Amino acid sequence: MIQLKAGQNTPLTGDVVRFSAKADVALDISALVVAENLRVLAAEDFVSYNRPRAQGVTLSDGAVAIRLAEVRADATAVLLVVSADSVAPAPSAGLGPVTAELFENDVVAAEFAITPLAGETALICLEVYRRGTGWKLRAVGQGYAGGLAQLLTAHGVEVDGAQENAASATPQAGAGSAAARPDGQDTISGPRAQDLRAGEPVQVEVAHGLDRLWMIFEDAARSAAALISARDYAAQRLDHELSAAVSDPTTRNTPAAEAARQAAHRRSDELIAIAEGNHHRDSEHLIRELADADRLLPPSLASWESPAWEGPPAASNGIRLGELHAIERGPLRVPYCVPVPLHRPLWIDTESSSAAAPIVGALLARLLAADPDRRVRVDMIDLTGAFRGLVGPLTPVLNGPPVTDHTDISARLQALVDAAELAELAYEGGVFTPPVEHRVLLAADFPHGYQASDAQRIGSLMVRGDLIGLSTMIVGSDESDSGDPVVATLSQACRHLPTIDGTPLFDPWTGSPWQLELDLLPREPERQARYLRVNH
Template identity: 45%
Template structure:
């Protein structure tokens, strides 16, 4: 049974001949490079591809590439098995023996526009031969791959640069999706950058190990030159990866800048023109940004769809979480023109919001513990009645509401938490967007509290770590704390007031 390899994994080669094949959703062009210890070809005769189907020890055989290490030129150190495609696509590769028995498989998923892939290397280690899965990609196609390994490639005729393309118009209800697509592109580019770094350092370790493998040759000019070449090759690989990542980031930054003017207010920055336009519903809200300062200046808005599938819980004490909860409340109000705001705030941490946004409140905010139970019970009972009416065929639709509950669990009794659970269960159907703040307290002996903490999507009150769902790459998440200038908050509130009057 074939072993499924990961990038960098190696194993001994126990067969005198190995066949390399690949499958993808588009046609692939197999090729091979016979290289020395510095990964460079000696001449154009060391390249095997459709226009030159064989060289000593390597040949194309139908849809397979056959390598016979024992027949390579004497000073060859390894064979790089590669392929090219016309478009970016995942590729499944396989190595088999002469009888067609699979030896190893390796799946490669390009993450940064690569259309040429180094898949496997068959390399000499002492008197034996080994195989290693690579997975290194080249966005410039086979021409870039060949050039990187010393093959002279004819320069193509200079092409007329394409005219600048305008960002296609945003489809109604697709803006949050577009933000996630940009984040996915950023994640895949970052993963390629990280992978290239790891590959370069892995290659450096291998080449330095080879340079000192012979004790009699560990010192002297030849050894120093071998180590210098290994470090230079590592630096070149890292530099190429940084150029590709920088180009990708600049493209995404440009795309985000072009989109900014078209985003609805709930997804836009606080000084965007959307806050001065008539009420415009949104399919999501911005809750922060993801960034990686060690990888460059790219900052991608982090958005969640509305209506909220889960309540948002801002982690931290009431005072620290208040700016984030206030920003979320204003954005949720903007996402559904005509929404009203309810605030339950026994700690008094949300007073700036309630003072500035008084005209958007559905009723007096609760700033005392004594008023918490009646408020939450009244909201939960009303939501229950609305749900019953809807199930009976009543065509009445309740007004969208935003409920901010601050300072959990302190100041809230068991019944209060149960009312919140009821609201959580009815929120999506009854157009209730629920924002909670609080610190998780393991000492609270309440099943309702644990249900709330587990059901919510947690948001840090300042910064936190986020691992993207596509490539598992690390990002820094920075929460949206709203405008720092009270006058800017007043302008946002006035915009929301105008939107409500238009309904």
């Protein structure tokens, strides 16, 4: 049996799982069958004592049983919930400590101890969620001081009347979920439930390759957070127990005090060993999952060694930027990916454009591969000639010669602005048609050599560029603190890719630090030609 920490996840191997919970107060147990946005899709997706059955999910004898193979195909997860018993007196201090248990084929597989701190009267204890053709379990522990009514509303269920009237709960259309996955800068929304085809979970998840990789990233982030939390707890407990052992001056140098100190160190080592073992198990599972996915992902999201680069072109909804890792947390390396077109520009932080050339080459190769069915047109501003080596392979898609003279920058940018403004007029007039091209702007050496009006033009393209299918990349030093407010605002609005070792990125779910190693385009001409293949 596994003792889970908040955020930790583990694979499920049984065909049937059963959830139960115990506390010092009377509990009601329920479940929510949800889509990727963590919202229910139908009335029967809320399983409670008033509606005890859904497809594959049953509530009986104070426990929720899930037959995994029978859960509706368009569901992403089942949230397992406890709340204060609606017919018992309301607990004045909330639920208090709750122990959630999950059984696989009638054997206890995992236990999660939760101690609400703010008087919560409803909790999402566990999440059983899909991963490829299998299922996993995540410890959640999210509490709701507003009770079950607040929890249900946050997950798309409209509750009529008092909290106890759960029988009248129905799906609520429209509004976004307050409990949806974090909405930070680097969070990617998953495929819409109506896009998922029944009976084809593997093909669907690979077709939405970006979402699959972000799900793996989330699993890695939560496992990392559980390890960090366990290490911190072990250190705090050790410090407390060592302080207690020497608190009495009359006994601090006795054999009993020394034995207490040794026992404290042993307990700390045991706690850390368990946490590291759990994290190692999680990482090994994710490494295998990534290896399996890499053989099926489209080229723009796959590793350079993937057979996808040798096969026929395949469209994708994202591109891979590099790999995230943390040396102190083991060998796991997670692909870091973003959606395309790049509605939020990429800013490569560097003092030298030539040093960033292999990074830019890799990004261009992946942008070309992401949308093979549309013509790609690349506008390149390269005042220092840093990307001269890329011009040959990219000639078929270049929208004119690269701009190498600063006096030509404004005209090139204005042409893109004019095209975006015409598309905006068409949109407002109701005659807009989706762009048939994927436009790419590479603005290197920014802001040196650019006029003040050029920064405004790039800012305008950030707002309207999606109307012409534009992806923008900027190469230059970070200008977020620039004295020019236009340049500073532009820099702050971009997604920055650090090129200096030791600059951490923080995941949007737990805030754990990661190091980003950006992909580099190989320098061998034959390999460059293979990755920068142009089919237009």
